[in-house]
Amino acid sequence: MSKKHPVIAVTGSSGAGTTTVKRAFEHIFRRENLNPAIVEGDSFHSLDRTAFKEAVAKAEKAKTRAPSHFGPEANHFDKIEELFKTYGETGSGKRRFYLHNDEEAAPYKQAAGTFTPWKAIPKGSDLLFYEGLHGGVVNGKVDVSKYADLLIGVVPIVNLEWIQKIHRDCAERGYSAEAVTDTILRRMHDYVHYITPQFSRSHVNFQRVPTVDTSNPFIARDIPTPDESFIVIRFKDAKKVDFPYMLNMINGSFMSRPNTIVVPGAKMGFAMEVILTPLIHEMILNKKKAK
Numbered sequence: 001m002s003k004k005h006p007v008i009a010v011t012g013s014s015g016a017g018t019t020t021v022k023r024a025f026e027h028i029f030r031r032e033n034l035n036p037a038i039v040e041g042d043s044f045h046s047l048d049r050t051a052f053k054e055a056v057a058k059a060e061k062a063k064t065r066a067p068s069h070f071g072p073e074a075n076h077f078d079k080i081e082e083l084f085k086t087y088g089e090t091g092s093g094k095r096r097f098y099l100h101n102d103e104e105a106a107p108y109k110q111a112a113g114t115f116t117p118w119k120a121i122p123k124g125s126d127l128l129f130y131e132g133l134h135g136g137v138v139n140g141k142v143d144v145s146k147y148a149d150l151l152i153g154v155v156p157i158v159n160l161e162w163i164q165k166i167h168r169d170c171a172e173r174g175y176s177a178e179a180v181t182d183t184i185l186r187r188m189h190d191y192v193h194y195i196t197p198q199f200s201r202s203h204v205n206f207q208r209v210p211t212v213d214t215s216n217p218f219i220a221r222d223i224p225t226p227d228e229s230f231i232v233i234r235f236k237d238a239k240k241v242d243f244p245y246m247l248n249m250i251n252g253s254f255m256s257r258p259n260t261i262v263v264p265g266a267k268m269g270f271a272m273e274v275i276l277t278p279l280i281h282e283m284i285l286n287k288k289k290a291k
Helices: 018-031 049-062 077-090 102-108 158-173 177-186 188-200 243-249 265-290
Strands: 007-011 036-040 127-132 150-154 204-210 229-235 254-257 260-264
Touching: 007 018, 007 077, 018 127, 018 150, 018 265, 077 127, 127 265, 150 188, 150 265, 158 177, 158 204, 177 188, 204 265, 229 265, 243 254, 243 260, 243 265, 260 265
Parallel strands: 007 127, 007 150, 036 127, 150 204
Antiparallel strands: 204 229, 229 260, 254 260
């Protein structure tokens, strides 16, 4: 934990809504005139696209459990921990970029699905902002969560998460529903052991819950819309939260537990900004005092 060089981590599996949180933070950073050092979780995979496919194929041929992007076999958990710790101490650290497609790869004259070289984060940033799968992961002696000053969990209920993944991978990546289902099954062990435990360590959780039937996600024809959902927001430390203010600001919201507020799905982005802005204010105030 660091006051001089704060670390913010948004963690959640793909399709969970981390992009919405990232956009909310971008709005806050712009309004507050902050310069964040941005880090993407994909850059900490330990295998590039080709090597990962080869590792999966080899495991399937040997009839052993294949690696997944959720687990330690395909990620540098230790390097995430090292970055968070080093940035908190010095305001810098090593990062690289994962090149998802040809457009991202062209400036580096590399193939899509590869990584850029590791480079030091330039000095002078106001904070570190991580968005990815493992912002609060723990594995053996590695504990990324203890170096995050603000850990945000973003997770839909699991059936909704599967619906979103099936639709996205079929529509955007050309996979069959059967192939996506196989991927879900292959990475289930890692999901249970490395993804879900993070949400017990987070300071704030945003969980999207649909109000329509998602009981069989493998035959669902469409993704529930925000208007067909609620967002359940849980706070680790409810004593620091001004719930009356939030209930007044977010129309249609209500409290379901002493540490939990529920907001309409269409208000997710707005609710995030209302909730997160005071947390960032406090973080930057502490940073100035520490200097």
